[in-house]
Amino acid sequence: MWGELKNIYIFMKDGLFPIFCVSCKKEGTFLCEDCEKKIIVNPKWQKKSKDISGVYTLYSYKEECIKTLVELFKYKHIEELHFLFHKLLLSHLVHKKELFLHYYYIVPVPLHKRRYNERGFNQAEYFAKSIAVALNKEYFPLLERKKYTKQQVKMERKKRLHNLENAFVFNREFDTIQGKNILLVDDVYTTGATIEECAKVLKDAGANIVGGITFARG
Numbered sequence: 001m002w003g004e005l006k007n008i009y010i011f012m013k014d015g016l017f018p019i020f021c022v023s024c025k026k027e028g029t030f031l032c033e034d035c036e037k038k039i040i041v042n043p044k045w046q047k048k049s050k051d052i053s054g055v056y057t058l059y060s061y062k063e064e065c066i067k068t069l070v071e072l073f074k075y076k077h078i079e080e081l082h083f084l085f086h087k088l089l090l091s092h093l094v095h096k097k098e099l100f101l102h103y104y105y106i107v108p109v110p111l112h113k114r115r116y117n118e119r120g121f122n123q124a125e126y127f128a129k130s131i132a133v134a135l136n137k138e139y140f141p142l143l144e145r146k147k148y149t150k151q152q153v154k155m156e157r158k159k160r161l162h163n164l165e166n167a168f169v170f171n172r173e174f175d176t177i178q179g180k181n182i183l184l185v186d187d188v189y190t191t192g193a194t195i196e197e198c199a200k201v202l203k204d205a206g207a208n209i210v211g212g213i214t215f216a217r218g
């Protein structure tokens with residue numbers, strides 16, 4: 001019964017709001033198979049800082065369709081794109097497990113409740129859950145965002161750091177993370193300010209090594 005209803009829903013939704021490949025505009029999918037094959041995964045490690053041992057970034061925003069897809073996900077709130085991101089992340093990361101063997105938990109960068117309600121989901125949670133599957137690790141939302149911060153898209157690094165001061169807290173519902181190595185996940189790496197601020201909170205809560213992965217870099 002529910003399966004049937006779901007199929008009717010999908011049929012009606014696709015009929016009313018057809019979807020198109022972000023690259024070649026072919027109807028029926030957000031990224032068609034041919035265009036998917038042309039996208040180049042170009043991983044790069046972003047440099048270490050005091051609290052973070054390096055951030056692995058998969059795609060460059062120079063890949064126009066990657067940028068478009070992430071923006072549709074974040075700003076147009078097209079939640080079903082997470083299936084496509086899941087596929088892209090898995091196809092690359094299952095072959096990179098050895099790079100992340102020493103990590104224990106996979107932790108998403110949290111959204112403030114208000115922004116979560118506006119968007120309906122946290123994109124970093126989807127990325128983190130997929131990465132946990134790809135690397136065969138535990139997913140744990142260890143952080144909370146207490147401060148509602150302005151959108152940082154156009155802010156320079158110094159302002160971002162100030163904007164994020166005391167924005168995150170360790171969620172005390174969880175057991176201690178004393179001595180554990182943690183891998184933080186975010187959607188896009190721009191200046192690194194967000195992921196660094198999160199790393200600082202995890203370090204203060206006792207984490208040993210904190211690293212990061214982002215789907216893209218801006």
Ligand SMILES: [Zn+2]
Binds near residue numbers: 022026032033035036
């Ligand atoms: Zn296409």
